[in-house]
Amino acid sequence: MVLETHIAELRGLLGAGGLLRQPEDLAAYQTGARHDRGLAAFVARPATTEDVSALLAYCCRHGIALVPQTGNTGLVAGSTPDMSGLQGVLSLDRLRSVFDLDLDNRSVRVGAGLRLSEINGRLEPHSLFFPIDLGADPCAGGMVATNTGGARFLRFGDVRRNTLGLKVVLADEQGTVLDLGDGLRKNNTGVDWKQCFIGTSGAFGVITECVFNLERLPRQTATAFLVPKSDGHVMGILADMEAQLGAYLSAFEDMSKAAISCALEHVPSLRNPFPGGAIPDHVILVEISRSWAPREGEQSLDAVLEAVLGEIWSRPDEPLADAFVGRPHEMWALRHALSEGVKAAGHLVAFDLSFRRGDVMRFREHMRTELAASMPAVRVCDFGHVGDGGLHFNLLVGSRDAEPPSAATVSELRDRVIRVAVETFGGSFSAEHAIGRTNQPFYDRYASDKLKAMASAFKQQTSPGPIGAARFG
Numbered sequence: 001m002v003l004e005t006h007i008a009e010l011r012g013l014l015g016a017g018g019l020l021r022q023p024e025d026l027a028a029y030q031t032g033a034r035h036d037r038g039l040a041a042f043v044a045r046p047a048t049t050e051d052v053s054a055l056l057a058y059c060c061r062h063g064i065a066l067v068p069q070t071g072n073t074g075l076v077a078g079s080t081p082d083m084s085g086l087q088g089v090l091s092l093d094r095l096r097s098v099f100d101l102d103l104d105n106r107s108v109r110v111g112a113g114l115r116l117s118e119i120n121g122r123l124e125p126h127s128l129f130f131p132i133d134l135g136a137d138p139c140a141g142g143m144v145a146t147n148t149g150g151a152r153f154l155r156f157g158d159v160r161r162n163t164l165g166l167k168v169v170l171a172d173e174q175g176t177v178l179d180l181g182d183g184l185r186k187n188n189t190g191v192d193w194k195q196c197f198i199g200t201s202g203a204f205g206v207i208t209e210c211v212f213n214l215e216r217l218p219r220q221t222a223t224a225f226l227v228p229k230s231d232g233h234v235m236g237i238l239a240d241m242e243a244q245l246g247a248y249l250s251a252f253e254d255m256s257k258a259a260i261s262c263a264l265e266h267v268p269s270l271r272n273p274f275p276g277g278a279i280p281d282h283v284i285l286v287e288i289s290r291s292w293a294p295r296e297g298e299q300s301l302d303a304v305l306e307a308v309l310g311e312i313w314s315r316p317d318e319p320l321a322d323a324f325v326g327r328p329h330e331m332w333a334l335r336h337a338l339s340e341g342v343k344a345a346g347h348l349v350a351f352d353l354s355f356r357r358g359d360v361m362r363f364r365e366h367m368r369t370e371l372a373a374s375m376p377a378v379r380v381c382d383f384g385h386v387g388d389g390g391l392h393f394n395l396l397v398g399s400r401d402a403e404p405p406s407a408a409t410v411s412e413l414r415d416r417v418i419r420v421a422v423e424t425f426g427g428s429f430s431a432e433h434a435i436g437r438t439n440q441p442f443y444d445r446y447a448s449d450k451l452k453a454m455a456s457a458f459k460q461q462t463s464p465g466p467i468g469a470a471r472f473g
Helices: 004-014 023-030 049-062 116-126 140-146 193-197 231-248 257-266 301-313 328-336 338-345 357-374 407-424 440-446 449-462
Strands: 040-044 065-069 087-091 099-102 107-111 163-169 177-180 206-213 220-228 249-256 282-290 320-326 346-354 378-380 383-385 390-399
Touching (some): 004 049, 023 040, 023 087, 049 087, 049 163, 049 206, 065 140, 099 116, 107 116, 116 140, 140 206, 163 193, 177 193, 220 231, 220 301, 220 328, 231 282, 231 301, 231 357, 249 257, 249 328, 257 282, 282 301, 282 328, 301 320, 320 328, 328 338, 338 346, 338 390, 346 407, 357 378, 357 390, 390 407, 407 440
Parallel strands (some): 040 087, 065 087
Antiparallel strands (some): 107 206, 163 177, 163 206, 220 282, 220 320, 249 282, 346 390, 383 390
16 A cells, blocks of 8 residues: 555645545546546646656655556556556646647647647637547547547548657656657657657656647538448549549548447437438448638539549449438548447447558458357447558447456457457557557567567666556566
8 A cells, every 4th residue: 555654745745636535536537438447546636747747756766656647538448547556546637727829830739638629629719620530538648648540540640640749757766857849840850759758658758748730620521421332342442532532531431330330329319321221231431621711613522522432433343332422520420429339339349450451351351250150149340440551340249238248258359359460460459549458468469579678678767667557668
């Protein structure tokens, strides 16, 4: 247990409201978005970078373990404590005061505790946005710590691509503060150190401020649902759209019939958009966009999209079984409801995978065939970002009312799927959720000894104190 003398010292460092101990106050910080649970010795809530520095210095000197957390929307148990009761949660939800907008540089410096919706809400009057599109509403620090991707990666890239600078506090005896970049887009004066803290789950230091690249807010959008004739036609459709639409193409999202069915069943606000209510086996949501207002005489984006689809439709191999243009907000509402629908439909075993783009459909077919033969009770409810090779491969094991699957069953499923993804298809077991307790065993299995040794040495130089849920060494 963490000694009461340490608790008193930490309370003195952080001031009123800066340290939580009561069970009712700890509950929200101990339970993750995918029901992972732990026991926190305390929750520390520093309000400034200086507070974070003092906290980390004290905890490092006394060997007190901390798990950084911002919005707690992570899906791999990377931001919640374990069950030992010996770890404190370092919540950054009070780091909200920094919001420095640089219109000339098209960038913004924000505190780690600001949520994505808040950032974009404050940018909207300037016709700007941070171009990471997610179903959840994470905080800035967590997005950087996990290198979030999102549904518009195809056009705008991930958080790594859009991060221009960071302020990081190290878990060493001094609580060293590093200011890594101030918005420069070009700086080749040595190692780009901020990259070592992006996507590494707080293992090497705690992010307290972020400098983000901003993009012009889309002023015109058009969306369509495409029904490919078969999985084998998907990549040809994507290649045609990229060739004919160029930078207009902002999303190419894959949705399975099972995932759509779950969303329609469990999200009452949705309507079934398919003719006669018959959900196709496989649907692609495609979006094109422009950042300027419509100009007189300019072809509308709906017309552009319809023309391109008409050309694809008339190809000799007839890749499309159906396609229709619809209202963007309605089509995206269905896409963003998939996670909630699948989660509500049963006992979920979820995977965040990525592949070379041409392997996404081949992996889906391989795993569906294998699971149908060996585990027919398992229901595949997948969806993903075909345009960037990402796939949320979700498996439902029984209904919500049934007994949950045993730990052995879950372990067998995870091992089987990830072995195929990594060893057969050369993919990644973590596309955009980073490393947490859920997928730590697969990092331990697949990372080379050399890379682990390098990571261990880097941690000793940056944050030798016990910090984070992930181990890279």
